[in-house]
Structure formats: structure tokens, C-alpha cells
Amino acid sequence: MRDKLGLSSLFDLRFANSVDLSGVARSFDTVPFIVPHFGSGFFREFLLVADECANLYTDTSRSNAWASRLPRPLSLTEVFERSLDVLGAERILYGSDSSFFPRGWRKDQFQTQVGVLEELGVTKGQAAGILGGNLTRLVS
Numbered sequence: 001m002r003d004k005l006g007l008s009s010l011f012d013l014r015f016a017n018s019v020d021l022s023g024v025a026r027s028f029d030t031v032p033f034i035v036p037h038f039g040s041g042f043f044r045e046f047l048l049v050a051d052e053c054a055n056l057y058t059d060t061s062r063s064n065a066w067a068s069r070l071p072r073p074l075s076l077t078e079v080f081e082r083s084l085d086v087l088g089a090e091r092i093l094y095g096s097d098s099s100f101f102p103r104g105w106r107k108d109q110f111q112t113q114v115g116v117l118e119e120l121g122v123t124k125g126q127a128a129g130i131l132g133g134n135l136t137r138l139v140s
Contacts, residue, residue: 013041016040016041016042017042017045018035018039018042018045018046018048018049018050018056019042019045019048019049021033021035021049021053021056022049022052022053025049025053025055025056026052026053028055029053029054029055030055031055032055032056032057032138033053033055033056033057034057034058034059034093034138035050035056035057035058035059036058036059036061036095037058037059037060037061037062037064037066037095038058038059038060038064038067038079038083039058040066041066041069041070043066043067043070043074043079043082046058047082047083047086050086050087050091051086054091056087056091057087057091057092057093057134057138058083058087058091058092058093059092059093059094059095060080060092060093060094060095060113060130061094061095061096062095062109064076064079067079076112076113076116077116077119077120080092080113080116080117080120081120084120084122089122089123089126089127089129089130089134090129090134091134092129092130092134093130093134093135093138094110094113094130094131094132094135096109096110114127114131117130
């Protein structure tokens with residue numbers, strides 16, 4: 001499958017559903033598992049598993065365009081709001097984006113995410129955690 005720029009996709013959605021992590025995450029409940037992109041198109045499934053497994057985390061990377069492709073499209077604010085409800089601010093990690101062409105860190109996406117956190121009334125301490133402190137805690 002090719003993306004809009006004609007590059008072959010490296011992703012296989014057969015391995016993208018967070019439900020498949022449920023047994024492993026329960027068996028290794030002291031090991032943190034980071035599910036990227038809010039679980040992408042499997043957001044609902046990610047939230048269901050994250051609610052049961054306190055060792056599941058997510059990152060916020062990418063534009064999160066997948067949210068517009070859900071049966072009921074979600075705004076980025078709604079994605080953050082639901083994630084905060086289930087995971088709390090402590091299990092959300094800022095993600096700048098992937099490291100392959102043409103993607104990469106984008107200031108506009110960072111500023112959008114910071115704006116969403118402010119809109120939702122996330123405290124400065126919680127925002128600091130999401131924007132770097134939570135990851136530092138996990139890898140320390």
C-alpha cells in the first residue's frame with residue numbers, strides 16, 4: 001500500500017489493535033507498554049485495555065488524522081479528554097512524530113497539543129509531565 005507521496009507503507013494493521021496486548025500487559029504488569037498515536041484507529045480498543053491495564057501508556061505523536069476516520073469523528077480535544085479520563089495525565093507521553101521522511105517534529109502540532117491541554121484545564125504540572133516528565137520518569 002502506498003501513501004499520498006507514493007511511499008510504501010511499513011505498517012501492518014493486523015498488529016495494531018491494543019486488545020492483542022491485553023494478555024501480555026496483564027502477565028507483565030510491572031513493564032510499561034507504550035501504545036503510539038493514542039492507539040490510532042483502534043482508539044476505543046486502546047482505552048478499553050488501558051482501563052484494565054495500568055501499565056499501558058500512550059503517546060500523542062502525529063497529526064492524529066485517524067480520529068477523523070472513525071465512525072464518529074473525534075476532535076483532538078475529544079481524544080485528549082477521553083485519554084485523560086481513562087489514563088490520567090501520568091500515562092500520556094508527548095510524541096513529536098515519526099523519524100522518517102517526510103514526517104518529523106512539527107512546531108504547529110506541538111502548539112496545537114499544548115493549546116488542547118490548556119483548553120482542557122490541565123495543570124502546569126500535568127502538562128509538564130505529558131510534555132516530557134512522564135517519559136523521563138519511565139526511563140529513569
